[in-house]
Each structure stands twice: as structure tokens, then as C-alpha cells.
Amino acid sequence: MASPDTPPRKKRKPAAAVATGDATHPCGDGAMDPLCDPALYLNRELSQLDFNFRVLAQAQDEAVPVLERLRYLCISCTNLDEFFEIRAATVRHAQDFDMPLPSDGLSPATVLKRIHERTAELVEAQYRCWNEVLKPALSEAGVKVIPREQWTAKQTRWLRSHFRDEILPVLSPLGLDPAHPFPKILNKSLNIIVVLKGKDAFGRSGHLAVVRAPRSLPRIIQIPERVSGGEYDFVFLSAVLSAFVDELFPGMQVKGAYQFRVTRNSELIVDEEEVENLALALRDELVGRGYLRAMRLEIAAQCPKAIVRTLLRNFELPENAVYRINGPVNLNRVIQVYDLVQRPDLKFPPFQPRQLRNGDDMFARIADGDVLLHHPFDAFTPVLELIKQASEDPNVLAIKQTLYRTGRDSAIVEHLVQAARNGKDVTVVVELRARFDEEANLGLADRLQDAGVQVVYGVVGFKTHAKMLLIVRREGRKLRRYTHLGTGNYHSGTARAYTDIGLMTADPEIGNDVHQVFQQLSGLAPAIRLKRLLQSPFTLHAGVLQRIERETRLARAGRPGRIVAKMNAINEPQVIRALYAASQAGVQVDLIVRGACTLRPGVPGVSENIRVVSIVGRFLEHSRVYWFGNDGKPELFCTSADWLERNLLRRVETCFPVLDPALAARARDEALENYLADNLNAWELQADGSYCKLVPGDGATPHSAQAALLDRICG
Known part of the structure; x- marks a missing residue:
């Protein structure tokens, strides 16, 4: 375990890649503060989006059991859904209402453009991981997700029968004509848009139809071993729908069938000042949540441009909101395979949490x-x-x-x-x-x-x-x-x-x-x-600032200044400016931030004494722990609050001290120093906003913080 003494800092290259924002703005009392320079701040949305690349890296790690790698892939996809539902929707809202720029100075239009560019990279990486890495690795392990073009005649017969018996009776295809306008499409639902030729029973000329997959149907279908020959052979529902969609339109010719999926804004907005009954107001809002503003369109890669334009026009989306998918549009649903496959050898080994001794009373x-x-x-x-x-x-x-x-x-x-x-x-x-x-x-x-x-x-x-x-x-x-x-x-x-x-x-x-x-x-x-206790929204923000400033004063007086904090995210500008000032005074600051971080470490003259690492491992890092050196009389707090504006200023949060010295030392050792020593699952944030995966150096002992705790506490 790492020593509690102040760790040595490595030399850092100048932050030449630090980008400037779209605008500058003052802070504090209106006077321009150099620490308010937008170039010193990363964008929260882009930082949070980048977290999914670190999750996806776990899916590509051959040291991780293959079904766990599948789980990481699905987590990155689910996270991306939520990102568009909440974070991207928030940026679009800021653009619509001309809201003030954040600390990074980037306009909403600029952020949305960069979100599209970065998301396109992430989506391409996700499907490359699925098609070229995980699907072959699963198949080699005896778990097959079989694409339509590889179905055997026997599998095709069984799937057609399954379609007729279990799927067709609950489908309600909708032909698009003047009497049947484009239907409302539920958030994140699986749909097939079908291109037709010919006339139906009423003599109507067909052109387009939409087939919505009912929510009651499983998105992954397991083929019986007697049919397929393998114990764990699966197909996507989307593939079955596309293969047999012609049975929904007898007498007509299906010219093409393309799966698509739309992601919508899911942030509920209730004007609490204007409602007498919050529960009733929320119930009303929930009814329409699945049909709020569209944010993203995912569609099969081979879909013709004319069909894509039709969908974009219907959903009122710009061109940069569409993502062409080389595989199932609902890739996150393959997580069902993780639960269906009973193969402990393909998953993390089980562990028994430590039980409390003498816990009867x-x-x-x-x-x-x-x-x-x-x-x-x-x-x-x-x-x-x-x-x-x-x-x-x-x-x-x-x-x-x-x-x-x-x-x-x-x-x-x-x-x-x-x-x-x-x-x-x-x-x-x-x-x-x-x-x-x-x-x-x-x-x-x-x-x-x-x-x-x-x-x-x-x-x-x-x-x-x-x-x-x-x-x-x-x-x-x-x-x-x-x-x-x-x-x-x-x-x-x-x-x-x-x-x-x-x-x-x-x-x-x-x-x-x-x-x-x-x-x-x-x-x-x-x-x-x-x-x-410190409490948001009253004393926690001020309490954190006071303790950072205390370490700053100690450092300026020639005393050791030390801050170590672990959290999920940080973006509160005053806290970041206080940390920059602490770094300038010589305070050694280590931050363990799982997700979004708008602070730039390693900027010469500003934050070269600040280090930020993100840990991505078997368990989701969720604990929040703050430790302040306090000139040899350290304080350790645990809390429900991240250093985000919303947590510190707009939520009810509690931050509690661990008063027992032995327990405080244990919390610091396990939750802070242990994680700072991680060189297997740690990513270090660079001044340009990129993350660098840490690896054990020459002669260094490999160390995983989570594995160390499993060995020590559960072993």
C-alpha cells in the first residue's frame, strides 16, 4: 500500500494542447481572475462522454473474462443512451434558451458539434469491438450470437415457426399513407422501417411501413440445443423481424427492411412552484416522457439516404444527429446473454463479502x-x-x-x-x-x-x-x-x-x-x-472551500499542504479555482474522479501539483471521500455529494466525519491511498483532456485497488 507521506511528483510537459473556449468571461466580483480563463476548464459533457471510452477499454481487455467484457460493452452503450437522454438534451436546451456559457466558455452549438464527432468515434469503436473482438471470442467459448446470413436451414425453419407462433400475433404493422401518418415512436424502442412495392387488399399502393417491436418481447432469442446443436446459440429479435417481415405484408414485395431507434430527451421538468401536488404532477409528466424531443437517430448502415432523410424530417433532427450502425441498433440488449449463459468460467469469480463480527445485536x-x-x-x-x-x-x-x-x-x-x-x-x-x-x-x-x-x-x-x-x-x-x-x-x-x-x-x-x-x-x-455534519445547500460548499483554503495557507506558510479526494465527478468552478490556487501555493492535490472532470491538471503555473486519476474496474466506483492534511491533524469526511454545482448548491446532501482515528485511517488507506497506487485499472487525466492508461513501470509491482480489497477483506 502506498505511503501516507506526500508522493513525489513527476515532471510534466507543458500543456501545449490546452484549447481555448468560444468566449471569455469574468468571475467573482466582476474583475477578471486569471483562474477564470476558460482555457483552464474542460467541458463537462465531453468529459463525461469520454468516460465511456474507458469503460469500453475493459471490453477489449483480454485479461477480463469474456462475458464480463460483454457486460462492459453493454454498459458503455447504456451509458451513451443516458448521455443523450440527459446531458446532450441539457446542452440542446441551453442552446434553445440562450443560457449563460459554462466555465469552459464553449457555446452549446460547439459542444453539440463535438459531441457528434466524439460519439461517432465511440459508436464505431463499440461495433468494431462487438463484430471483430467479442462476437468471435464468445463463439470460441461456445456462446454464439448468430447473424442472419449464417443461419442454417434448420435454424431458419425453427425461427420462422417461432416468428409465426410467438412474435407475429403481437405485431401491429402500420402502413404510411395520408390516413396513417408517421406514428409516435417511443424512446429507445426497436423499430423496423419497411420499403414496399405493390398494392394491398384495398388497392392501396404501398411505399413505407413501420413495424414496432412490442416491449413485451425479449430482444434476444435462444435457439434450442436440439435445433442448433449448441447449448448457447442466440439471435437478435431485430434479425428475426427483418428476416420474416414479408409475412406481415402478403401480396406485396418487400424491397428493404431497416431497423432504427430514436433516443429522446428524458429529463422531466416540473415547475414545483406552480404545482400543488408534486406526486400528481410527476405522474402526468411520466405519461409523456417516452415521447419528448428526439436527440439521436440510430439506423442500419445500409439504409438508403432517402429513408434516413424521411426519418430525420419526422423526428425534427439535424444531419449530425444520425448514427449509421453496423449491427443491431439495440446492442446493449445483448446483456441478456450474460444472464442466460450459466458459465462461471466466463465470468468474474464469486466472492463472499465480509460479515460484521458480533453483529447479532x-x-x-x-x-x-x-x-x-x-x-x-x-x-x-x-x-x-x-x-x-x-x-x-x-x-x-x-x-x-x-x-x-x-x-x-x-x-x-x-x-x-x-x-x-x-x-x-x-x-x-x-x-x-x-x-x-x-x-x-x-x-x-x-x-x-x-x-x-x-x-x-x-x-x-x-x-x-x-x-x-x-x-x-x-x-x-x-x-x-x-x-x-x-x-x-x-x-x-x-x-x-x-x-x-x-x-x-x-x-x-x-x-x-x-x-x-x-x-x-x-x-x-x-x-x-x-x-x-456539513450539509448542502447550506454549509458543505463553504466547508469544502474553507478546508482547501486552509491547506493553501499552510503551504504558503511553509507547512505541508495535502488534499486527497475521491468522487464521481467535479465541475464546481469555485472549488476548482480554489484547487488551482492551492496548487500554485504548493499544496499536493490528488483527485480520484471516476467520470466527468472539468479541472485541467498539469497546467504549468496553475495546476502542476494536481493529479487526477480515474479507476475503471470490476465494481463501479461510487464512494465519495475527502481527506485534508490539516497540519498533522487530518480530517476525513465521507459524503453523498460530488463536487458538482448541483450537489453542492442545489441538492440536500450530507457530509459526515469519520471521528474514530482507526476507522479514519482505514478509510484513507482503503479508499484513497490504495487507489492512488493502482497501476492496472487507473487512467491519468492529461492537461489536454485526454486520459492515459497507467501501466506498471520497470520493477513496479502491479496493483489493482479493487483486487487488493477483495484479497484483504474478502479473501
């Missing part, structure tokens, strides 16, 4: 000392057990919890319902606006309310993103608060796939702080200064 265990959990290496079951015991313990009077994402069939929800039935006072803050979980959270809120739980929807204008659990228990003549705070959601599934940190504590000051935050969320309590 969770209240006694926490009362004995704080508990730090580092998921997925530490099991999530102690959190579930704590809530379960609280729901059954006659001494527990109240349970308060925030829920952002929970997943289906959540054990936590079951325990909360049971607690309410057992007479506990249960309050749950459900964030209805958790992106893509809005509908699930509306149903969750209804269910909790039906069970007698007091449900709170949070604060108008501020998403509640904090991860908090508070249990009030009578012990003798006193009431004692037990608290769980985390960096990730109360979701058992993501706790096995994401890295996150949780703290269980009976510290009275932390418990009182959490109580005060819940009072703010459920009532009309004023903003108060908490004793231990």
Missing part, C-alpha cells in the same frame, strides 16, 4: 464503537439487520430514513412497513425526482403511506440525495440515537456492484445533526449550523 455492537462498512467488500447485511431489529425492538420508538433508489422487492421497505405496523413512528423521505426511478418511487411512496408510514417528498427545488437512517431507542431513562450515514443508496443490488462507504454510529452529536436535518426536510425548521 446491532444496537450493542454500535454502542460499543463506530462501525465502518466498505461495500461491496463488506456485506450490506448489517444495514438490513439494523433496520430489521429496529422494526421489531419494543424499545425503538422512531425510525427516520431517506430513500433515493431502493430497487424492486426491497427488504428495507418490508422492514419499514413492518415497523409501522408494530407501532413505531416511521418517517421516510422519498425523493420522487430520482432520475429514471420516478415511477418506482411514486409506487413506493403509495405503499409506505398505505402502511401508515409518514412519507415526505423533500424540499421544493432541492433533490434530497442524502443517505441517512436515524433510529431513536429508549435505553433506561434516556433516549439514544443510532445513525447510519452512507455515500450510496439503500439498495442491496448496487451495494454488491458499487463501491460505497457507510458509517454506523451512536455519537450523540452526529445523531442530533441528523435529527436536525430530518426536521428541516419534514417540517419548516430554519437552517442551523450543525456540529459535526
Whole structure:
């Protein structure tokens, strides 16, 4: 493991490739600050888009099991969908409404142009990876995804029969004519546009028709072994539809059939100031979400230009919004193969998370000392057990919890319902606006309310993103608060796939702080200064700035200045400027940023003391940890907040200290220094915005942070 001492910095080349923006703009009080120069900032959308290249690199890594490589490919495709649904749509919105330029100074038109160029590169790389690398590798391992041109006669007969029996009855083709205009196309749905010749039963001349694949049909079809001869032989539904689409148009000639898919804006906008009932307003918005503004068109590579122009005109899209696809337009759906193939040898080896020792009585265990959990290496079951015991313990009077994402069939929800039935006072803050979980959270809120739980929807204008659990228990003549705070959601599934940190504590000051935050969320309590926690939107932003500036003052006074922080993304301009000033003063800054980073490291005279790395491995890096040297009296915080404008200024977030010195040292070692030592899954951000994959140098020991934690904690 890396030494906690300040690491040596390598020499950096001048940042000659730093590009300037479209414009310059002042900051602060209006005076031009050199640290506000747009050339010092990367674009958030382009930085986030580039994260998918790092994910795709995992799909191309022969050291990774082949089904896991397939999973990485699908993740990069799904991420790209969400990027267009949210980030690209946000840029288009900024263009429409002439919104202020971001710190990088790039106009929305420039960003959209670069998004198209970079996305075209990514899409080409994804399909090259699928066609030339993964599909052959899977086939060699006995898992075949068979293209239409390679079907045997026996396979073709079975697929035609399957089409007639299982697919044809649920299809509703739509011929396009004056009586049947172009239909509404659902976001990310699979469609076939068919070119026809001839006349139908009514004498109507055919030209074009659209066949929509019903959402009820699986996108991957497994051919029985008795038919194909292989245990794991698959075809795409899109290939079956294209092959037998002529059966939908008897008496007419099919001249061509081309799959296509449109991605739409999925960002729900509810004017919370104008609605009396947020839940009702969201329900109304969800009805139309799948048909919002189109952002991207994916279509088969061989589709004629005239058909593409027709689709672009229908979706009101420009030419640079179309992507011709050399393969299935819904490539991410091949992820179904991962679940259908029962081949442990083609996947990551299973592991058993560490269980909490002496965890039978969770209240006694926490009362004995704080508990730090580092998921997925530490099991999530102690959190579930704590809530379960609280729901059954006659001494527990109240349970308060925030829920952002929970997943289906959540054990936590079951325990909360049971607690309410057992007479506990249960309050749950459900964030209805958790992106893509809005509908699930509306149903969750209804269910909790039906069970007698007091449900709170949070604060108008501020998403509640904090991860908090508070249990009030009578012990003798006193009431004692037990608290769980985390960096990730109360979701058992993501706790096995994401890295996150949780703290269980009976510290009275932390418990009182959490109580005060819940009072703010459920009532009309004023903003108060908490004793231990930092909180967005009130004190977290200022608290981070103060601590960065403290390290800056120490460095200017000749004392060691040191900052290490791990997060998902960073773009908040004031924080970045403070980090630049810290670097200029000599503070050594290491940032572990998984995704978007708008800070430019390694710029001479500005950020040569800042290093930024991104880790992409088996688990999604999700924990947020801040460490400040503080002249030998270090502070370590874990938090639900990234250093993004939205998290620091427009959300309800909590940032909690790890007070136990041994646990703080463990968190720093496992979540920070361990990751800074990674030379197998780490990518270092360069001053020009590109990322360089790190490799072990001569004589260096290969080190994977996640593998090291699996060995140490789970081994």
C-alpha cells in the first residue's frame, strides 16, 4: 500500500494542447481572475462522454473474462443512451434558451458539434469491438450470437415457426399513407422501417411501413440445443423481424427492411412552484416522457439516404444527429446473454463479502464503537439487520430514513412497513425526482403511506440525495440515537456492484445533526449550523472551500499542504479555482474522479501539483471521500455529494466525519491511498483532456485497488 507521506511528483510537459473556449468571461466580483480563463476548464459533457471510452477499454481487455467484457460493452452503450437522454438534451436546451456559457466558455452549438464527432468515434469503436473482438471470442467459448446470413436451414425453419407462433400475433404493422401518418415512436424502442412495392387488399399502393417491436418481447432469442446443436446459440429479435417481415405484408414485395431507434430527451421538468401536488404532477409528466424531443437517430448502415432523410424530417433532427450502425441498433440488449449463459468460467469469480463480527445485536455492537462498512467488500447485511431489529425492538420508538433508489422487492421497505405496523413512528423521505426511478418511487411512496408510514417528498427545488437512517431507542431513562450515514443508496443490488462507504454510529452529536436535518426536510425548521455534519445547500460548499483554503495557507506558510479526494465527478468552478490556487501555493492535490472532470491538471503555473486519476474496474466506483492534511491533524469526511454545482448548491446532501482515528485511517488507506497506487485499472487525466492508461513501470509491482480489497477483506 502506498505511503501516507506526500508522493513525489513527476515532471510534466507543458500543456501545449490546452484549447481555448468560444468566449471569455469574468468571475467573482466582476474583475477578471486569471483562474477564470476558460482555457483552464474542460467541458463537462465531453468529459463525461469520454468516460465511456474507458469503460469500453475493459471490453477489449483480454485479461477480463469474456462475458464480463460483454457486460462492459453493454454498459458503455447504456451509458451513451443516458448521455443523450440527459446531458446532450441539457446542452440542446441551453442552446434553445440562450443560457449563460459554462466555465469552459464553449457555446452549446460547439459542444453539440463535438459531441457528434466524439460519439461517432465511440459508436464505431463499440461495433468494431462487438463484430471483430467479442462476437468471435464468445463463439470460441461456445456462446454464439448468430447473424442472419449464417443461419442454417434448420435454424431458419425453427425461427420462422417461432416468428409465426410467438412474435407475429403481437405485431401491429402500420402502413404510411395520408390516413396513417408517421406514428409516435417511443424512446429507445426497436423499430423496423419497411420499403414496399405493390398494392394491398384495398388497392392501396404501398411505399413505407413501420413495424414496432412490442416491449413485451425479449430482444434476444435462444435457439434450442436440439435445433442448433449448441447449448448457447442466440439471435437478435431485430434479425428475426427483418428476416420474416414479408409475412406481415402478403401480396406485396418487400424491397428493404431497416431497423432504427430514436433516443429522446428524458429529463422531466416540473415547475414545483406552480404545482400543488408534486406526486400528481410527476405522474402526468411520466405519461409523456417516452415521447419528448428526439436527440439521436440510430439506423442500419445500409439504409438508403432517402429513408434516413424521411426519418430525420419526422423526428425534427439535424444531419449530425444520425448514427449509421453496423449491427443491431439495440446492442446493449445483448446483456441478456450474460444472464442466460450459466458459465462461471466466463465470468468474474464469486466472492463472499465480509460479515460484521458480533453483529447479532446491532444496537450493542454500535454502542460499543463506530462501525465502518466498505461495500461491496463488506456485506450490506448489517444495514438490513439494523433496520430489521429496529422494526421489531419494543424499545425503538422512531425510525427516520431517506430513500433515493431502493430497487424492486426491497427488504428495507418490508422492514419499514413492518415497523409501522408494530407501532413505531416511521418517517421516510422519498425523493420522487430520482432520475429514471420516478415511477418506482411514486409506487413506493403509495405503499409506505398505505402502511401508515409518514412519507415526505423533500424540499421544493432541492433533490434530497442524502443517505441517512436515524433510529431513536429508549435505553433506561434516556433516549439514544443510532445513525447510519452512507455515500450510496439503500439498495442491496448496487451495494454488491458499487463501491460505497457507510458509517454506523451512536455519537450523540452526529445523531442530533441528523435529527436536525430530518426536521428541516419534514417540517419548516430554519437552517442551523450543525456540529459535526456539513450539509448542502447550506454549509458543505463553504466547508469544502474553507478546508482547501486552509491547506493553501499552510503551504504558503511553509507547512505541508495535502488534499486527497475521491468522487464521481467535479465541475464546481469555485472549488476548482480554489484547487488551482492551492496548487500554485504548493499544496499536493490528488483527485480520484471516476467520470466527468472539468479541472485541467498539469497546467504549468496553475495546476502542476494536481493529479487526477480515474479507476475503471470490476465494481463501479461510487464512494465519495475527502481527506485534508490539516497540519498533522487530518480530517476525513465521507459524503453523498460530488463536487458538482448541483450537489453542492442545489441538492440536500450530507457530509459526515469519520471521528474514530482507526476507522479514519482505514478509510484513507482503503479508499484513497490504495487507489492512488493502482497501476492496472487507473487512467491519468492529461492537461489536454485526454486520459492515459497507467501501466506498471520497470520493477513496479502491479496493483489493482479493487483486487487488493477483495484479497484483504474478502479473501
